[in-house]
């Protein structure tokens with residue numbers, strides 16, 4: 001057996017500056033440049049499974065599709081039902097399957113962008129997937145991130161999962177029709193979000209009876 | 224789970240380095256990870272060790288240094304450590320984007336990094352002892 005015995009001078013350090021996020025960030029910048037070129041605004045929706053992302057996107061598409069072009073990327077590929085539901089509204093839908101079921105990345109979104117006619121879309125709504133933290137490290141090229149939470153996640157949801165709010169510009173607190181039944185104060189949740197990030201826009205909604213959906217649409221149109 | 228994608232990128236970069244430097248063995252890899260990045264060091268280490276198995280990187284040490292967050296406030300002149308939220312129910316301290324001085328929104332200057340800084344190498348082409 002050959003044994004290597006290192007002399008002290010045979011061990012040395014070298015600088016190797018290399019960002020592990022840069023590859024994705026570069027692709028995200030390319031996506032953004034492509035979108036900007038066409039005057040298209042991509043919005044990234046994230047949040048727990050069941051918080052109401054697909055329902056909210058469906059309502060937004062219904063509201064906006066007659067006044068501007070809309071396309072939807074669905075990264076929540078567990079079933080195709082979500083995509084089918086939106087496709088019925090007659091807008092382009094791209095279903096994106098992630099490799100590890102973790103999060104969308106800029107490469108996948110970039111491929112999606114090549115599948116549609118971007119110039120016809122004023123908005124691309126991207127339904128991100130996964131746990132609440134993963135997507136934060138992986139920008140996609142979107143102009144704003146919307147975190148969708150629902151009152152059914154309980155009164156301490158912001159305090160328990162603070163990290164996902166830090167990188168978002170808009171927070172939608174959904175299912176407020178259930179707030180009383182759940183004993184959850186929407187006011188207190190809004191306060192919690194503002195404690196974390198004072199300049200974030202918080203919009204309470206009920207996708208069931210339509211409350212607040214207009215406010216979300218107006219906020220997106222103003223971006 | 225994003226630790227897996229980051230570990231894959233890390234291993235890929237290091238194997239590329241190894242392929243170009245066959246006479247050098249990577250003993251240790253030093254990373255800097257910002258306080259604002261949501262990367263779990265233990266998970267990252269686990270993913271790294273799993274992927275590094277049966278490659279020239281097997282047995283190498285991953286050293287992770289945490290980079291503290293620095294925020295600055297566009298509303299007043301504050302620049303420094305962020306404000307923490309004591310009422311949060313998370314295990315680790317939770318930083319906020321609220322200015323500790325004026326209470327308005329701050330911007331992050333430092334704390335998002337996730338990068339390789341340096342590697343420690345062993346030169347193996349010098350005479351081996353038997």
Ligand SMILES: Nc1nc2c(ncn2[C@@H]2O[C@H](COP(=O)(O)OP(=O)(O)O)[C@@H](O)[C@H]2O)c(=O)[nH]1
Nearest residue numbers: 048049050051052053054055174175206207208
């Ligand atoms: N009561 C109530 N239910 C809602 C609301 N929004 C969505 N839901 C329901 O919540 C469930 C999950 O919604 P979905 O949009 O699929 O969540 P996603 O996993 O985030 O995409 C569905 O059964 C929706 O009908 C709401 O505002 N109020």
Ligand SMILES: [Mg+2]
Nearest residue numbers: 053054076082
């Ligand atoms: Mg969904």
Ligand SMILES: [Zn+2]
Nearest residue numbers: 296299322325
């Ligand atoms: Zn300030």
